[in-house]
Amino acid sequence: xxxxxxxxEKYNFTYSYEAEALQTFKETAQxxxxxxxxxxxxxxxxxxxxxxxxxxxxxxxxxxxxxxSKTAWELGLKVVxxxxxxxxxxxxxHQYRLFExxxxxxxxxxxxxxxxxxHRQIAEIFEVFGKPVVIKAPYTxxxxxxxxxxxxxxxxxxxxxxxxRSDYIVVQKFMPSSFDxxxxxxxxxxxxxxxxxxxxxxxxxxxxxxxxxSFMWGRTxxxxxxxxxxxxxxxxLKACSMIGKGLYGVDIKEVYGDYxxxxxxxxPSIYKGQxxxxxxxxxxxxxxxxxx
Amino acid sequence: MQAxxxxxxxxxxxKCFSDSLLSGASCLLVVSNIDLKTNAPITKPSTFLKxxxxxxxxxxxxxxxxxxxxxxxxLHAEILGxxxxxxxxNAVDVYRPPILLTRAAKNGTPTTPFIVTDSVKxxxxxxxxxxxxxxxxxxxxxxxxxxxxxxxxxRAVKSLSMNYRYAxxxxxxxxxxxxxxxxxxxxxxxxxxxxxxxxKVYETFKVPVxxxxxxxxxxxxxxxxxxxxxxxxxxPSDVDLLSKMVSRFSGKGWSD
Numbered sequence: 001x002x003x004x005x006x007x008x009e010k011y012n013f014t015y016s017y018e019a020e021a022l023q024t025f026k027e028t029a030q031x032x033x034x035x036x037x038x039x040x041x042x043x044x045x046x047x048x049x050x051x052x053x054x055x056x057x058x059x060x061x062x063x064x065x066x067x068x069s070k071t072a073w074e075l076g077l078k079v080v081x082x083x084x085x086x087x088x089x090x091x092x093x094h095q096y097r098l099f100e101x102x103x104x105x106x107x108x109x110x111x112x113x114x115x116x117x118x119h120r121q122i123a124e125i126f127e128v129f130g131k132p133v134v135i136k137a138p139y140t141x142x143x144x145x146x147x148x149x150x151x152x153x154x155x156x157x158x159x160x161x162x163x164x165r166s167d168y169i170v171v172q173k174f175m176p177s178s179f180d181x182x183x184x185x186x187x188x189x190x191x192x193x194x195x196x197x198x199x200x201x202x203x204x205x206x207x208x209x210x211x212x213x214s215f216m217w218g219r220t221x222x223x224x225x226x227x228x229x230x231x232x233x234x235x236x237l238k239a240c241s242m243i244g245k246g247l248y249g250v251d252i253k254e255v256y257g258d259y260x261x262x263x264x265x266x267x268p269s270i271y272k273g274q275x276x277x278x279x280x281x282x283x284x285x286x287x288x289x290x291x292x
Numbered sequence: 293m294q295a296x297x298x299x300x301x302x303x304x305x306x307k308c309f310s311d312s313l314l315s316g317a318s319c320l321l322v323v324s325n326i327d328l329k330t331n332a333p334i335t336k337p338s339t340f341l342k343x344x345x346x347x348x349x350x351x352x353x354x355x356x357x358x359x360x361x362x363x364x365x366x367l368h369a370e371i372l373g374x375x376x377x378x379x380x381x382n383a384v385d386v387y388r389p390p391i392l393l394t395r396a397a398k399n400g401t402p403t404t405p406f407i408v409t410d411s412v413k414x415x416x417x418x419x420x421x422x423x424x425x426x427x428x429x430x431x432x433x434x435x436x437x438x439x440x441x442x443x444x445x446x447r448a449v450k451s452l453s454m455n456y457r458y459a460x461x462x463x464x465x466x467x468x469x470x471x472x473x474x475x476x477x478x479x480x481x482x483x484x485x486x487x488x489x490x491x492k493v494y495e496t497f498k499v500p501v502x503x504x505x506x507x508x509x510x511x512x513x514x515x516x517x518x519x520x521x522x523x524x525x526x527x528p529s530d531v532d533l534l535s536k537m538v539s540r541f542s543g544k545g546w547s548d
Binding site for chain 1 (some may be wrong): 338341358359360361364367368371381384385388390392394395398407408410411414428429458461480482
């Protein structure tokens with residue numbers, strides 16, 4: 001019997017499909033004979049009471065989730081997501097540098113520092129990548145802080161905003177597609193495969209509605225993992241092998257039959273009726289991994 | 293006693309350097325945004341980030357916070373497969389008070405008790421006033437406040453948690469809270485306890501430049517927090533001291 005703590009924040013229970021998935025994790029753990037408790041910010045002092053920690057709140061080295069992960073790691077507990085994975089996945093500069101080093105196919109990328117942020121450099125970027133280009137803040141998640149720009153004025157406006165928190169930002173070639181593959185990977189094995197469709201007329205999976213604070217998301221089309229293209233799965237596994245042996249969601253674009261990695265996310269979304277639609281065993285696999 | 297401790301520190305630094313030599317790194321490069329007077333090979337962060345230097349990297353920066361230039365220097369060194377001081381792991385951990393205190397306590401440093409929360413009620417239930425509240429988000433240089441009553445505590449938590457977006461780390465204030473500038477684990481304090489804490493923190497995290505917050509009570513010094521130094525806080529004598537330390541580290545001497 002393993003005592004598992006699931007670190008969550010209030011927002012994890014906002015949408016019914018996420019709350020139901022968390023409930024399914026709990027039920028699965030109990031069915032397998034383990035204890036499963038939700039742990040909030042105020043319960044951090046209770047980490048030593050557990051044997052494994054499963055983080056579902058958004059991870060970033062600046063968020064509380066990293067404190068939970070690192071504390072659990074220091075205490076020798078099994079933890080998903082581990083602090084190393086959080087540091088690599090939460091910082092796109094770190095991640096793309098690793099991809100570059102290990103030859104993982106990814107979108108053509110330039111790293112831009114605050115010091116190089118001037119007219120000549122911007123003109124050169126447009127010359128190399130064409131227009132538009134995509135600017136990403138290193139801390140991007142849930143499609144936020146990723147913007148498409150087509151002229152120097154908007155480039156400057158977006159980059160200036162992203163430079164507030166980071167001394168480096170990412171600039172990538174714009175590669176339009178009607179969907180991104182999302183491959184869920186656990187411990188070096190494919191867990192689930194789905195397509196994150198772009199909303200009609202949009203270029204990324206999650207977009208803010210014009211003039212409204214709310215977000216609109218594209219549909220999720222799920223495949224059985226055994227039916228997904230082999231090369232897609234191999235690309236996802238190669239990208240994850242640079243990071244670790246935890247739980248990841250790899251975003252991949254299909255470009256003229258080739259697969260290029262957009263990014264690897266730790267703490268991937270697992271929602272009821274979406275990622276788990278075709279392969280129902282994902283909850284059990286994750287709980288078994290935590291209890292190993 | 294003090295001279296012995298100084299020698300011990302230098303031995304520790306030299307041991308760290310020789311370990312890196314044994315691990316295959318053949319030369320040392322100092323990367324610094326501070327104008328150091330040293331004969332050691334030295335370069336600016338922006339130049340280093342474009343290089344593919346192989347060897348040991350000593351990253352001297354007033355600020356190693358996550359996503360700042362000091363952090364990216366260590367990251368670049370690690371991606372190139374180099375040994376570097378400080379590592380990115382330590383650069384992230386050292387500015388997050390709960391991790392700082394947990395890891396320091398594990399290594400035998402006396403620390404103050406703390407809780408991580410965003411609830412004022414929980415802080416009041418655990419500790420009596422006055423309370424020191426540190427920000428867990430590392431956005432501000434002086435991210436701590438001392439609250440002597442309930443109203444001040446509400447105000448401190450609201451401000452340091454960025455309107456309850458992040459958690460805060462609260463400690464009871466049991467004595468005097470002192471801040472000391474620390475270079476390679478050496479600080480200018482008269483207090484043996486404070487100096488011992490500074491050395492232990494350097495031994496654990498290997499962060500060459502920082503500002504330590506230490507509480508003195510019950511006749512001892514207890515680690516409370518750590519923050520980056522502002523460039524303006526570095527006096528000419530600090531830069532001289534730092535230059536001497538870097539020169540000792542590299543074995544290349546000090547240039548006037």
